[in-house]
Structures are given as C-alpha cells and as structure tokens.
Amino acid sequence: MTGTTRAIDCTNCGAGLAVLGGGRVNTQVCGYCGASLDANDAYRVLKVWDGMERPSSPFGLGMTGAIDGVTFTVIGTLGQREVWGRQVWEWVDHQLFSPTHGYAWLTVEDGHCVLTRKLRDGPMHSFLTSAKVERAETPPRLSWKGTRYRYYATTNWETTYVEGEFNWRPERGRTGTTVTVMSDDPADGMLAFVEPVGGAEREIERSHLWPGAQAAFGVEAPVRVHGQHPLQDIKAAIGPMMIAWFAGLAVAAVALGFVVVAMQPDPQRLFSGSPQDLPPEIVFAVSDTTRPARVELFHDLRNAFAGYEVQLTAPDGTALADTYREISYYSGGSGEDSWSEGSRSQTLNFVPPMAGDYTLSVASESGGATSGAFRVTFREGRLNAFWLWAAAGLFGLCAAAIPFFGLAKRSARWKGSDWSSEG
Template identity: 35%
Template sequence: MSLAAPTTVNCTSCGAGLDVLGGGRVMVHICPYCGSELDAQDNYRVLAQFEGMRRPDSPFRIGMRGTIRGADYTVIGTIEFIETYRGRTWTWIDHQLYSATHGYAWLTLEDGHPVFTRRFRRPAWMSVGQVERADSPPRVRVDGESFRYYETSTGRITFAEGEFTWAPRVGDTTTTVTVLSDRTMLGFSQTGEEREVYRSELLDSAEIGRAFGIDRMPEPQGTHPLQPYTGGENDRFMRNTALVAMAACFVLAMVFDGRTGREVADPIEVPAASLPANVPLTIPEMPGPVRITLDGTPHVAPLPSAPLSPLWARVGVTLTDPTGAPVLGAPTGGRVYVGGQAEGQGPGPTNHAELVFPSSFSGDYRLQLIVTQQGPTGTAGTQQPGATVGQRVSSAIDQIGAVGREMLDRISGSGSPFSDGSITIRTYAGMSNGYWLYRLGFVFLAVTIFTLFRRMRFNARRWKGSDWTSED
C-alpha cells in the first residue's frame, strides 16, 4: 500500500493532525478522531459535530493511492449510506477519490462489488415524477447508448470522514433514479434543488485490489446489475457459427431431398390375382440409399350383382437382402392397398408405399407381398330417411351378408377376390435424402437456443433487483 505525500493541518476541535489530500475544490474535512466537520474554505472552523459514528468495514482507507482506468487516484473520504424499504436493508460505502489530472470520482463497494463513478456532463435527466407517471419502464438515450429504468433509491448517511467536495451531514438523505444499459449505469441524483448526473461502471475486484495494494478484497456477492455476461470468450462466436451451420444444414437437406435418384430397372407389375407373391429385385452397386416404390391400382372390376363399391386388399411388404436377412433400415411392416377405398379412406395415398434404405451391397433382393386384410368398401350401405333403429340394423346385416356371399363365390371360383388390379414396383438408386442433415441442423439450432437462453437467464439475474412492477 502506498500513501500520498500530503500536507497536514490540525483539527480545530481536537488538535489531531489531518492529511490534506483533496485539492482546491474540497469544501469540508470531517475529522476521523472527533467527528467534527471542518470548513476547508474558512480556516477549518467547526461546522458540525458528529458523535458515535461507527466506522464501516471497508478495505479502502484514506490516503491509499491506486490506478483506475489509467489515472492515479487517492482516497480522500469515506461515506456510508443505508436504505430501508419494506423490511429490507441495503448498505453501500462510497469513497471520494481525487486525481491531480482527472479530478474527482467515487469508488463504491456494494455487496463486495467495486463500482467506479464519475460526474456525467451530458444533457440527460430522469426524475422521480417521470418514473411514477410512466406506464412502462422509462428509457433515456445518451451518446447512442440506450438506458432503461432500474430503480429509485433513497440513501441516508450514517458515517462520514475525510475530505468532500460537498458538505455531507449524518442523517441527510439523497434520492437517486438509476437507469441501466448493457455496460454502464446512469444515476440522476437530487439533493434539495441541486441535480447531479453520474455514470458508473463495474470494476474487477481482484484488479482494483492489486491497484490499491489490498491483499484481501471482499468476495463479491450475487450478480451486480453492471456485471458483464460471462458465458465464455467464444460464446458469441459459438452462437453465430451455430446459426450459420444450422442454415447450411437445412439448405443442403432440402437440396438433397430433391434428388430422387434414377430408375435402375424396368417396372415390375404384380397382378393382384397372383398375391401372395415373392418378387426378385436386382440392386446395382451404386452409392447412396435405394428407394423402392409400390403403387396399387386405384380400382378393380366391380362385383356384378351388388351396387357396393369395389373390393380392396391391404398388402404387407417385407424386404430381404441377398443373404435372406431383413434389410437393415427398410421397414418390414410396410403396406400398400390395391382395389377401391380402404376402410372409407380415399384411394390416393393409401395406394402408394415407399421403402428407403441404405444399400449395403448389391445383388438379388426379395420383396414379399402378402395380403393381410381384405374386404368391400361402403359395407354399411345407405339408410332410408325415417327408418327405425331396428330397420337400419336389419338392412346393414342383409347387405353385409350379401357382400360376404359374393366374395366367397369370387374366391371359390378364382382363388382371389380380384378380377383385375395390380401392384407396380419401381426401383431407384443413386438418390440422396437430407434426413441426417435435418437432424444435424436441429442440433445446431439447440446450440443456438442454449446460448441465447444462457444470456437471457443471466440478464434476468441482472435485472432481478429492479423495483419496477406492472403496478408502477
């Protein structure tokens, strides 16, 4: 610790020697021995007497010197404030600083956080009345920086010693309206008719301790409103990179999804009457996944004696590779419909199925087609208006019985309920899809959301101490 080379005066009340450190704008000097407030502009005559003051616990002492933002400062005064509101109490300690080259400033300790404050000589002001009349948190913009209302505090002086550029009195109160930006804080302070605007910024506790030769600084508690986001040195780079990578993945996925490959074999048509069937497929050696499409005919010849809609069949699809094992990645429960509507559904999507799977090796594959369900459509028939429940049930039973008999007749005559209809099989290779690119894109999206969430959560902690409520 280094001390300034001062001149000294004797306290005109108790005779104690006092170091004079603060330059020509000092108005009062409060004796740390007897609590007398001396007029530095009038031969140090006694202005007031403060007794019973308890010195606050601060590592900074009058006479200490240190460097802040490249300027040498000396601690010339210490003053403590206390605020009580709704049963809660806040305490902070201000230290008046003096620099022969940069003038006067303040070094504040609040919950262990050191804050550096200087007068802000810009045309900006926010009053208590303006805050009370506002429907939303008031804002002020100065030098291109936007500030939002944070709190209004009224501090009462409980201790003062040393030199000051104003005349503090124990018990005096000062009201300050505080606004906050991402980096700095502005305080609009009014004492009587005098207005002052101050600009504050947070200092690094360990760094300021070294600058003033303090071995043990108080441990900062909680998150200070001026505390910068510490998500990591590469947090912004990681977020921006993830955004770019996510966009690239989604664009490439859409491009690859558009490449359906080329047909590598002649279409194979399997008549519905020949089901079940075991269809051989030859897969050439080509990079990328293979796609097999199955299209069932949307209609069959109607039954001759019934006005009901045509028959339908649901065909199960199973694909095995040249070794006889089910193809890894190809669905074994695929199905396609042939015939008319399937259980009341339209014939379009229900008559088309696709198998997409990685081509592990080329060779002869087998596609097994087995009828798993069949029946007529529209079996419920139609009902006459005004029919009773019993009449409707009887009519439905009669219609179902008639259709069942006709189906049995068709099956017993031909082995299949279909007189026409087929499934057309096509094989495509050299295709690509964007499935994994989509998944990777969502991973990068999660990284982006995570970094944004961390910042939002940190900002919520910064603003937690704001006294603004929706009722204000």
C-alpha cells in the same frame, strides 16, 4: 499527485488530520471524534456526530490509485444505507480527488467497485425524479448523446457515516433519492439522477464499473466480489468457437445425410399398369442381404379402396409372406376445410434372408377398385438418413442457442431492476 501532504489538528479533539483534497474542499470530518469542520472558516466545528461506526471497505483515506493514467487519492468516506421493508442494502462511497481531474466517487458494494463522475453536460432537461418514475406507466426512457437509456432502479439512501474531506457539506442522517438508468451496453455505464432531500443541488452522475480498483489502489487484502453487478458485461461462457463447432458438425451431418441419400439404390419398377393386368407372378433379383428391403404397392385411388393378397417366396421356395394389404384413400372439402385419410401406398418391409430371385404374387381382391394406375416397386439395400438429419437439427439448435443464451445472460443485467408493471 499533490506533492506535499498538509495536516491539521482537529479543532474539536486535537487529532491530526491529513489535508489531501485540494482547494475546493469545504468540509472535513474527523474520523476520531466525528466533528464536522468548516474548511473555509479555520476548521470551525459545525457539528459533532458521536458513535459513528466506520463501515467496512478495502480503501482508506490517503490511498492513491490510477485509472487511465489519472491518479486519484481517497479523501473521504461515506457509509450509505437503504432500507426497504426488511431488506437492507449497505455500501461505501469514497470521495476521490485528482489535482488534474478534480473530484470523483469510488463506490464499493458487495466487492464491486464503481467509479462515478459528476456530469456537467448531463441531460438536465430530462432530469428523472422518483415522482416521475412513480407516475410512469412504462419504464421511463431518455436519450443522451445518441444513446438510449432505460429506467433501472430508485434508491432511497441515507448517510450513516462520514469521515474525511468533501467538496460539499455531508451530514450523517442525510437522505435523498437517486434514480438510475442504463442502456443495453454496459460500456455506456449508468446515469444517476441524484436528488438530496432538503433542496440541495441536484446532480447527474455517470458510473462505470472499475473491476481493477482494488489492485490500482494497492489493496493488500482485496474484498471478494459477491453476486452480479448490473454494469458487468456478462458474456456467454461458450462463445463463438463453440458456435462454429456446432455449425460445423451440423454441416458435416447434412453432408453425410446427402451421402446416405445418394447411396440409396433406386427402386426397381416391377409392375406398372392396371390392377387387372397384374401377372400371376413377378420375379425380381435380390443381391443385398445385409440391409432392409421394401416392396411397395401404389394405387392411385380417389375416394376408393382396394385389397390385395400378397405372397412372397424366397429363392429356395420358402414362403416369406402370405398376407394382405388394403389401400384406401378418401379426401374432401376445400381450402382450410380440406381433409384426407388413408394412403395410396402400402409396403412390405423385410431383410432378405438370401440372395437370388424372389417371387412376388399380387392378386387384386374382388370388391375393390380396379381403376387407377397401379404399380409395384422394389428397393433393396435401404439406408436410414433420419439419424443424420436429426443430428444436423440438434447441432443447428445448439449453434443457435449459444448466442441466444448469451443475449439472455446480458439481459440478466436488468434482473435487479425494481420496475414493476403493476406499479
């Protein structure tokens, strides 16, 4: 804290003006008459800007606030504007002063507050100008202190309002260009290459979001934040806990799927041999009438077909099937040109109406292949693990998608970049 506050009278209009800004202040602009006064020459009037309209800001001259234990005082206000086509962006830069840490900037745009400090050890050797950006075919990149920064935007600013004290000489109507770069980590902040028009000193600044600025300065009616700021660290709303939840559900679904598979009864082999050796009747026992059963005919055919008349009779003599199954399998080619069609097996799927001994008759039709191994199997009490596999896949996708969309949200920090690959 400065301890004491001095005051002067405006040498143009006589209004009382507080002197807050320390020994490096060289310009004081009267908020009443718009006179720019030379602080190093008995507050001599340099210029007078009539009719300036004070921009809206929750911060005012003389307000104090602390960040990281350092107390800053608002000593100056600049209204800034950028016009591009029909779009107009307006923001307010407040110059801050700390007796122990010097000068800084507090920028307010759309309710977002940003603290900016001048870098004395910035990457001046790779100063990024708008001309360099325009010549670049890919977004310009640079490294500073081990961090990779990428081009974000170019701002062509114009000062529309000036009030208070400054450690430099601001002017209404002054223009310049600021090129900004960011890393992928919001904690690295934003580097700004500031190049005023007219040959004034070029500067490199570093900015960090200061969400608590309004509270720190005791703003009574805080301005609401609108939109997203590129320095915001946006995290996924659904975080690690939900990843663990969905991963846990996926594991549970897989475990249940294996339980279902383990509960599947083994198939009974009813016949195995040559089709010519098929007995007239095959009798097999059925005990589960609650779940589907399957009779499967398998014929190890190669580029051949075979037809079978199939009759199935229930224990009480009721005919369940008097039908036909054709098995055909053809293949050819090699490598990428290999092909195949047909299947070596056919099935009869049904829910047994009663328990007991069923009779199956499988007769090979003349004209079909008779070589190759042939077998008939029966499986009852079939379960369907498909739904659990599907659920496991869905839960796994959800678990994987959460970090993916989190990254996507973080990459959305760059959505305001003005880089165009066509440029």
